[in-house]
Amino acid sequence: MDLRHLHTFVAVAEERSFSRAATRLRVAQSAVSRTVQALERDLGRPLFERSRHHVELTKTGLATLDSARAALAAAEAVRAAARQTCPCALSPTP
Amino acid sequence: MDLRHLHTFVAVAEERSFSRAATRLRVAQSAVSRTVQALERDLGRPLFERSRHHVELTKTGLATLDSARAALAAAEAVRAAARQTCPCALSPTP
DNA sequence: TTTTTTTACGACACACGTAACAATG
C-alpha cells in the first residue's frame, strides 16, 4: 500500500479519466495507468471499469474512495503535527 | 511521505531502539536507521534524540506518533473497505 | 569487549518518460 498509489487513484476517480488525472498530477498517462494497476493488484480488486472512452468506478472503487481520501488526509495530518512543534525543534529536555 | 517510513518510525518509538525495531520488522538495523533519517528529512525535524545507549522521542516525535499510527490505521481501512465488497467483485452494472 | 547507531558499497526492484499499439467515436 503506497500513498502515491492512493493519490493517483483519487485523481482518476475525480477526473473520471486517466489522461486528465495525468495532466493534473503532471505525470505521463502511462505512469497513471501503471500506478492504478499496481494498486488494483495490491488490493486484489479492480477499481475502475475501463470502457475505451470513459472510465467508471467499480463497486470496490466506490467503496474505497472515501477511505483513500481519509488516508491521504491522515498522512497530511502527520506532516501538520510535525510542523506544529516549535519552529526549529530539538528537545533539549532541560 | 511514505507509509513504510511511518511504520518504521512507530516501531522504533515503541521499542525505543533501532536494533529491536529492526528485529521486529525483520530488516537490517541499517535499513531502519536510513528509513528514519529519510522521514526526518522529509518532515524537516528530528524525531529521535540519539544518545548512544538509548533512544528517546523528541517533542516532534512525540507529537507525531499518534497521527502516524492514525495514518497507518487509515491505510489499513482502505484495504478493509476494498475487501468488504463482495468476494470477487466486478460491478456488472446490470 | 560488547552493544549501539551510522556510513560505504554493490545489487536489485520500482517508477518515470518516450514511443509504439490497440481500440473506439
Next chain:
DNA sequence: CATTGTTACGTGTGTCGTAAAAAAA
C-alpha cells in the same frame, strides 16, 4: 483521424543486506 488506455524499453532513484567504522558502558 483524433483520442484514450496499455505495453515495451532504457534510465535513474531508492532500498536492501553485508560489512566496516565510531562511540559508550
